[in-house]
Amino acid sequence: MDGHDIDDRQSRTDLFDVPPEESPSPTSRSERWYRTLDVWVLSPLRVAMTDWRMPVGATILTAFVVLGTVGVRLISAPEVSEAPVYTGAFRGGIGAITTSGGWIDIVSLSLGETGFTLPWVALSLPLGTDRFGQDIARGLVHGTPAMLKMALAGAVFATGVALLVGTVAGYRGGVIDTVLMTITDIVMTIPALPLIVLLAAVYQPSDPFVIGVLLAIDNWPGLARALRSQVLTIRTESYVEAARAMGLSPGTVLRRDVIPQLMPYTLINAANAARAVIFESVALYFLGLLPIGSTFNWGVMMNQAYQAGALSNVDRAGHWLFAPMCLLVVFSFGLIVFSQGLDRVFNPQLRARHSKAVGYDDETGVSTGD
Template sequence: MRFLSDLWRILRNDKGALVGGVIVLIYGLVAIFGPVFVQVGDEQDASQAYQPPSWEHPLGTDSLGQGVLEQIIVGTQPIMIVGVMSAVITIFIGVAVGLLTGYIGGVVDTIVMRITDIFLTIPGLPLIIVLASVIHTTNPFVLACILSITAWAGLARAIRSQAMSLRSSDFVEAAQLQGVSLGNMIGRQLLPNVGPYVAIHFLLAITGAIYASVGLFLLGIAPISGNNWGIMINLAMAQGALYTTDSAFYLFSPMAAIVILQVSFVFFSRALDSVFNPRLRVQ
């Protein structure tokens, strides 16, 4: 509860972080409840194609006469699901590898770190594009695994460094003398001490995964199925949005949704930074 009280106190003093947190919360609620209350039907009305914003369609319509705002709302869920799942996978692998190798050390550390170095040197985006092209799936979990294929390596290295510094701490040595098991040592002694870094990295992992997943749909590498922001941008560009103003709202609305979410994550992460590092707090 102290964490929540500190976070709320910082949010009250840092309006930018507060606005960012509220917007992130709104996106989360839209992702959960949006498809329940908003539907994108199969009805097509060519006479309503590329209509400007109106009371009925605040962000205009697409080439089929369907509302752009409705598509953005419905498309929020699949993008957020993939982003969060990818971040969870990245955090799990990175933290597990980093803590185990940093604490155990020796040959295990050497072998695993050499493997980690290989993943660090592999160009992440080209590998993701190749894997997505070969697998060609819309399954959120599979896409999340593809997006996190190399993202965990940098986190693992950072966590390993912290684990190595904690290994010689008094509380770790005391736990070793008490015969604490490896699982208990990792979960109760080391993990809480790297929690702040993990929490902030989790937000950054979500933003990176969202960018990457939108890019896969934008490039047409992932199959076009349902509604999401990447597919909207892909279709808008295919319909000539770069060469005509008719579909401008259809192109720039999902792009704006992405930018607003990413900026909000950055501002909210500033509040987490301040919670975990009091020297950064806004007075």
């Protein structure tokens, strides 16, 4: 073999020989944990802090949850004739310290020779009393657990049924889709208020969880139809088709590839469903269409105030009616702003932009991390 042939072969070999790229160093376990924590916890928190609605809504709802769980254990229940009837807000009897209800009275203070006296504020009766001489503030505290239970039961039932019906109908299609959507349309066309009144009159529910489910019985059809429309689009995606071609079961495909994409919209509607259940329950209790003697909540307080003539004698008993009404407005406001904040938290572009473990191109709006 000639030397020139050897040199030609060597040059051709060198031409196509490409030095191998250096393999990336393996990611340590701590880095993987930090990446997971940043993507699923830290970046959503950063997004939440960029909008005032999420912190405000979360603070309001947390305060009500603490009030309905811890507050009822620390604050004693109101008692009949514990104070003069129809005592106005911040006008309770003077006393140095009152320990029965966990409140403290601050008596009048004088500022030396000026003769100026600060008006005393009786924190023992911050919202006054009703016609039974019961502390309204402590009544609101002990009426909160029932409201939270009804809101939770209604939100879980409405979103759970809607998620089940919408995903199965949209993913399976065919006869199953037709049957489920026919049932959904039938429930949607039934008048909600007469149905709820009829069920409440027949069963006379007293458990707040049962009442929440009854009130949410007409809240799921609209969400089910919306989720079905989204599933019809998602099931045509390439990764869903690949999962089905690999032989994965429908339940696995729904759990891994379909339902996670529906959760942002579902959670936002869950907050709206809870707000609707709260409004409906208070309205029905106020009108006396739900059994009043078996439970105690804000709607029962408003019903008692109305029956006692709070509207006709606002100067004397108006605070009894307006106190639970104001609390209802604050709770509803918290649910609204919290659901609006969730819309930004579940936005994938915003989460990628605020993530330190995943790169983000501000010009293209596309995540550059793996």
